[in-house]
Amino acid sequence: MQPPQTFFQRLKYLGPGFILSAAIVGSGELIATTALGAKAGFVTFWVILVSCLVKVTLQLEFGKNAIYTGIPTMQSLNTLKGKHYGKAHWSIWAWLSLQGLKLLQVGGIVGGVAIVLNMVFPIFSTNVWAITASLITAALVYQGFYKSVEIGALVMIILFTITILVSLISLQLTPYAIRWSELASGLTFSLPPSAVMVAIGAFGITGVGGDEIMFYNYWCIEKGYATYTGPNDGSPEWAARAKGWIEVMYLDAVCSMVVYTTVTAAFYLLGAALLHRHGEVPEGYAMIETLSKLFTETLGPWAKVMFLIGAFFVLYSTLFTATASWSRIFGDAFGQIGWVKFNDSASQKRVIGILSWAFPIIWCTLYLIIKMPVLMVLLGGIATSILLLLVVWAALQFRYRQLPQSLTPTRVYDVFFWLSVISILGVSAYGIFQVTQ
Numbered sequence: 001m002q003p004p005q006t007f008f009q010r011l012k013y014l015g016p017g018f019i020l021s022a023a024i025v026g027s028g029e030l031i032a033t034t035a036l037g038a039k040a041g042f043v044t045f046w047v048i049l050v051s052c053l054v055k056v057t058l059q060l061e062f063g064k065n066a067i068y069t070g071i072p073t074m075q076s077l078n079t080l081k082g083k084h085y086g087k088a089h090w091s092i093w094a095w096l097s098l099q100g101l102k103l104l105q106v107g108g109i110v111g112g113v114a115i116v117l118n119m120v121f122p123i124f125s126t127n128v129w130a131i132t133a134s135l136i137t138a139a140l141v142y143q144g145f146y147k148s149v150e151i152g153a154l155v156m157i158i159l160f161t162i163t164i165l166v167s168l169i170s171l172q173l174t175p176y177a178i179r180w181s182e183l184a185s186g187l188t189f190s191l192p193p194s195a196v197m198v199a200i201g202a203f204g205i206t207g208v209g210g211d212e213i214m215f216y217n218y219w220c221i222e223k224g225y226a227t228y229t230g231p232n233d234g235s236p237e238w239a240a241r242a243k244g245w246i247e248v249m250y251l252d253a254v255c256s257m258v259v260y261t262t263v264t265a266a267f268y269l270l271g272a273a274l275l276h277r278h279g280e281v282p283e284g285y286a287m288i289e290t291l292s293k294l295f296t297e298t299l300g301p302w303a304k305v306m307f308l309i310g311a312f313f314v315l316y317s318t319l320f321t322a323t324a325s326w327s328r329i330f331g332d333a334f335g336q337i338g339w340v341k342f343n344d345s346a347s348q349k350r351v352i353g354i355l356s357w358a359f360p361i362i363w364c365t366l367y368l369i370i371k372m373p374v375l376m377v378l379l380g381g382i383a384t385s386i387l388l389l390l391v392v393w394a395a396l397q398f399r400y401r402q403l404p405q406s407l408t409p410t411r412v413y414d415v416f417f418w419l420s421v422i423s424i425l426g427v428s429a430y431g432i433f434q435v436t437q
Contacts, residue, residue: 001228003244010248015150016063016219017256019321022153023212024260025160026318027109027377029267030311031287033206037271038281042178045186048268052207052261055424056253057417059213061395063225063249066217068242068404070226073217074332080397088337094390095214096333098383102211105380106322106359107366110134111373112315115285119292120308127368133319134364141323143353146222149324156317161263163310167295167303168266174298176273186272203427206264208257210387213395215325216253218332225249232404239406246407263314284374319360327355392424 004010036044065076074092083090114130124132140152171177220226225245232238274294275281282290288311295303331351335342340351370376399417409417 001241003228003241003248005244007251010251013223013225013248014252014255015146015223016216016249017252017259018150018157019153019219019324020059020208020212020216020253021256021259022156022317023215023321023325024208024256025157025263025314027112027315029206029260029264030112030314031284031374031377032381033264033267034271034275034287034291035281035283037268037273038275040272041276042182042186042269042272043190043192045183045265045268045272046189047191047203048206048265049261051203052257052264054416054420055207055213056257057413057420058391058395058424059208059216059253060250061398061417062213062217062391063220063253064246064407065398065402066220067225067229067245067249068232068407069402070221070229070231072221072332073214073329074336076217076398076402077394078336080394080401086337088333091390091394092333092336095387096337098387099330101379101383103362103380104366104370104376105383106319106326107363107370108373108376108380109315109318109322110360110363111367111371111376112285113312113319114367115373116288116308116312116315119289120305120312130364130367133316134360137316137319137323138357138360141320141327141356143349143356144324146219149321150219150223153317153321156313156320157259160310160313160317161259163306163313164263164266167307167310168269170295170299170303170306171270171273176277176294176298178269178273182272183269203423207260209384210391211325211384213391214329214387215321218325218328220249236406239404242404242407319363323356323360326359327352330355330359388424392421396421 004013033048036048062073066072069076069079071079074095077091077095078084078087078089080089080091085093110130110133111126113133114126117129117133118124118126121129141149144152225248229242229245230238232242270291274291278294280290288308292304292307292311295307331340331342331348334340334351335347341347342351366376367373395417
């Protein structure tokens, strides 16, 4: 199928980025990003923006890999050179070894959803809400095809973007209104020594993460980009089609970046304006209650309802898309290891359906046992940081060992690609150095 040629024609084929944005904007933005604003004020605002912008080329590399190979992430990893243990490449086993902490992270998000629902409807306990949210999510995603996931993600993106932006705009009607001089101070690219560790944390938790980058491959395939391109027959016609669909994917990724950057920036500014000036840095999900109270004090009861609606959809969007994404990537990984059959549409549908129920139940069970959602999210964040290093390695393999010569990008693209790689490696090295001191 020939790719669309105009901007407006390409808009019809966007979608994977919607799912990615819904997955990215979660507990990190609602809690950690807001806490960073509360601690540092406006001075590290530029770090938030840079961290959201600089990592997108890694996402593009995974998206391109999906288009020119037509195979999902774990199958692509299994084709790379290197040691295999059993049927699976070492990188698949390395990824799987980190997933125990990631299970805790999403379990913590289940707890966050339950806490927000309990704040709105206290007639039921957080335990009841955790079970209810998990079962509803499993039912919604169970054997859900791409279109239903895309529509669900798009609806939640619209809802949480509107509510958070309304909250930020409403802030300008209060004594906590953001002044241009304060905003400008956060765009000077200065970094006081006392804010260095805060900046490192901001870079690690904001923008597209290792999980979302690996998920993006599946949604590009299910959207049809690879099918429309067709198998690589080495012809100029194939190269032209591939380049055209890669351009569509680029637009999809950029639109996704605009959404999650906007929402992340809004959360940071809320933390800097409300909490930093107020001298409060609440921990974990207490952030939600504190922010909602400050809005209530300045704007009235309606503001609390508005903020809680936004908080719910921010957290639930992550739970919803995680269920859809995990069922696919784990099914793929288990198939490469040889534990399940995952090489045809019937087996894939069956495995995805089973895992769509299994993961929400596991996450909910972990939350009900541990009942420390903030700690669970933070432990998962450690795995996320390590996973990003694996993603960098895979992106380098895709770019320099698998990418067809006919699809070689421009030098400008490569500059941004290496900027992403160096930034992530530099931040990781600095973080390890600080931990070992």
